[in-house]
Amino acid sequence: MEQQIRERPADRLPPWARGWSWRRVLAAAAVIVLVLVVAVSCLGSGGGRADVPVLADGPDAGVDGVRSPSDERGGTLRVVAPAVDSLDPQRSYLPGVWNLMRLYTRTLVTFDAAPGATGELVPDLATDLGAVSDDGLTWTYTLREGIRFENGRPITSGDVKYGIQRSFASDVIVGGPTYLVDLLDDPANPYPGPYSTEEDDPVLSSIETPDERTIVFRLRSPQPDLPYVLALPSSSPVPAEADTRGEYGADPVSSGPYAITSVDPETGIVLERNPEWDPATDEVRTALPDRVEVRTGLSGLARDQALLAGSADLDVSGTGVQAATTARLAAEDGAALLDRVDDVTTGAVRLLALPTDVAPMDDPACRAAVVAAIDRRAVQSALGGAVDAVRSTQLWPRALGGGPGGADAEPDPEAARAALADCGRPDGFATVLAVPDVRSSVDVADEIAAQLAAVDIDVEVRPLDPATFYATDVGNPGNVAANGYGLVLATRTADFPTAGSFLGPLVDGRSVARVGNPNYARLDDPEINALVDQARAGDADWAQVADAARASGAYVPLAETRIQLVSGQRLRNGVVMRPYDGYDVATAGVR
Template sequence: MIHRTDRRPAGRRPLRGAHRPAVVLSLLLVLGLLAGCGSGNSGVAGVPTLTGEAGAGVDGVRAPSDATGGTLRLVTGEVDSLDPQRSYVPGVWNLMRLYVRTLVTYSSEPGRTDELVPDLATDLGTTPDGGRTWTWTLKDGVRFENGQPITSRDVKYGIERSFASDVVVGGPSYVVDLLDDPANPYAGPYQDETPDRLGLGSIATPDDRTITFTLTTPALDFPFVMALPSSSPVPVGEQAAGAYGADPVSSGPYTVTSVDPRAGIRLERNPEWDPATDEVRTALPDAVVVRTGMSGLARDQALLAGSADIDVSGSGVQQTITTGRLDDEQVAARVDDVTTGSVRLLALPTTVAPMDNADCRAAVAAVVDRAAVQESLGGATSAVRTARLWPRALDGGPEQTDPRPDLDAAREALARCGRPDGFSTVFAVPDATGAVALADTVSGALAEVGITADVRRLDPTTYYATDVGNPESVTANGYGIVLATWTADFPTPASFLVPLVDGRSIRTVGNTNYAHLGVPEINALVDTARAAAEPAAADEAWQQVVGAVEETGVYVPLATNKVQLLSGQRLRNGVVMQPYGGYDVATAGVG
């Protein structure tokens, strides 16, 4: 799928599973302090008790229960927006499952959470022409919190809000890319100048229950776009515009009743939600509270102390949890080890010499020691080594490999590229502890064959948006090696690969084709893969894309990130929601 990434915020893909130092002693001290708190009248639970076994929520259910009532207590870092058309944080998308419904959504069935199921719609959508036209029919009886029926026009209106880039800023732009007419761009519902204010012409709503999309290009993974909160309904005429996130209108089982910087967010039951129309959400708790703006350590402490049930940030615990004594075993039994879809890689921009030479790129790839990289990232609990441009969590990919460094092959490649004594280049990295440690490890290995990589630390807040996300800046500054962490917005090969390898996806601002790869033959392979209708044929076609890209040597995959999710001691029905890297809040209960 081709993205207009210039519309995206700098922080659109939080780095899940970033470096977590193995400070076991620190964790044990925290655990000891919490044990001394006791439960008493303090409102803080004592040391957690054993409630299951390690990994129980990955492919199963942690502490199953159908008990209703109580308050589910969530913790997280910063929340970018409660407006479904403005948020671009996976953890917030998970939270939105409580008050936002879409035509289709992710399954809550254990082990299948990366699959789509119908939500507001009766099915997963139909396309008569290979993904160019898509139609959905809404279920009967779905209503907003105010009792107003949810119609196809409300779905259209919510999607149209993403086009109002003057007031609705920060969310995904997939619908803009796929539904807008470049010759006559739509400005959004707040500036709608279409005849009779009929809105975006590529979305038809012939009746209250039918909605049809006509895409600018075929996209068989379009249903995944419809599963994003940005594709959720908003009541037609809702004029909150940029302030909508302060009081979003619920279509789900809970309503947002208060938002306070200190007290956090509170959600209570939506009496207009009909469980008969919703096979995904169980809505067991009476209320949900979210403490926001908490550091990773503070979130871990809350989970250990029993004052929180789920950390929805998706970043996992900040310390490595090990066993070795009773307290450790009790905590470890509440951990779910999750391999994410987030891949660390080196990009070797073809616009920067000598990376414009395939043999020079091959020399870099041959030197990389992935075992050392893994250690720099915190070891096997934080990263899984990989050399394939395909997330380990995504099915259907090529066989994973784990090559060892080959200095002789690197020197031979240097000779072929005319640099037998090596060369110098600039290594761009975000100025964060884990990234710098990884870069130092790689640059040390490169030095063994005469390649001098000047590690250039760049501001993490502008790194992806304007530093390595601006091809002109990369070329002008001579960034011959770029460290990137790439996470697709949904679990499909197209979502992961196209922004990285399709030459037509290169943008001036917010570019994600970090290697500046623009090979017509690869673009053609992408088109073939996107047009493949059968899953097996599609997987084979995307593997061909990966093979062609790997032959160019422009990307050097290093590791897939892992996170350790720690469940609160009261959590019931803990199911790992793979796309969001956390427990599914839509089915969670408390006991």
């Protein structure tokens, strides 16, 4: 006869939540009770539960597979979202909004919807992934036949060029990515965008459209990541005759399977089928629902409420559920909820930057002292433990293959003190740590300050406005130097899943900018710059760049963010879109 094993309460938690103190679990559970009461009350009658079966295939079913697969069309997909920065594809810079835009914008290439391969590119408006010249400077694409805007007009290469041209009008089209401006513009004679009427305006000759189906890009320097840039919504076509400039986001013209029919700050966004979209020209989007409703401007707690109560099917924020929501797993029906959870490591790497032009961080030995004193396990705990963060010792997101090796580094106070002696400061030194004034970041900053104090490095933690932190506070090198910010706690997230996108702006000395500087450490090492050029040309490995940058001591990788996605009760075809850290809206269904 089998021995009966008594189940411990902790065994009912998912592996990533075990180790939480029960004080934390119970405190969070109290919040969840309130969440559920409020959420259920929003559903009206019917016993307080959504009148639908709960679909769930087990933990992490959507990470490398499909959660509740179905090919049945119809119904309304209900989406919840935080505030939307813009529905104009050239003006948005939020990955969650980029996910939403898969419904009404198409690009030359796009991210695959295949389970487990969503970081890969596939042709979209184009017939292939592009033909590149031997020198890496010229890329040529051919558009598919039969592609049309929602008004029935064929989409041409000129429309793709015009959409890209809009991004050059920095006085009108603001907020979106400008990668193509950097790659295509002539610094000696900048192109002002399509709205300028000066007689001597230059033309954008770096994009050629020899016929309606061919578009050619001529780059200033090789950039193997160009296809990923072209997959961003900012590279989607716009018909010039429908362009309302800064107001275009109020009624963007669709090239995808849905068209926006209503935008209201109270009720949200409504999208309905675009009858001009031909599924024969689109191998990515399944467009199963008849209608998509997006409730915008919701807090994280409100989005969780809607998912748990059944009034929403998916959340496009890309931030996962709130910490308190995970405590629901300790309740009696926690196992059922766990079956609806997909655990995702996001690629957002939290790191400590040591500005190389701020004393004493201009001395490599002083930087080495900081590096040796860092305890990543304690940083992970400050971030909420393994449920919210994975320790990282490399300047490399886990999801990218081919990264540098290396074991989990432990703190070494003796090595830190020896490095202080080498930099001529055996009694330590004082510096300022700049950090966004966000609770989780300040908690980490306080922990780092305590660790460095143990080796006589006196750190003043200075919280700064999150709204201006990256743009002007630490994004302005002059401001960093003037304030003596010897340490900067930052988070690096690449716009697309390649090593070059993650590392290039961070470590290339030529990427240092006066506003919005992405090279937080102002690392400008000729050898590293040369390695970057070689990696872009395919003559070196990006892992070599990462190793060299880490060896400089200019950056200390700390941890990578983890989130938990919870699918709605009736979500079908739940595929985790890794570049956007959420379920792919373009293939989701509800039947």
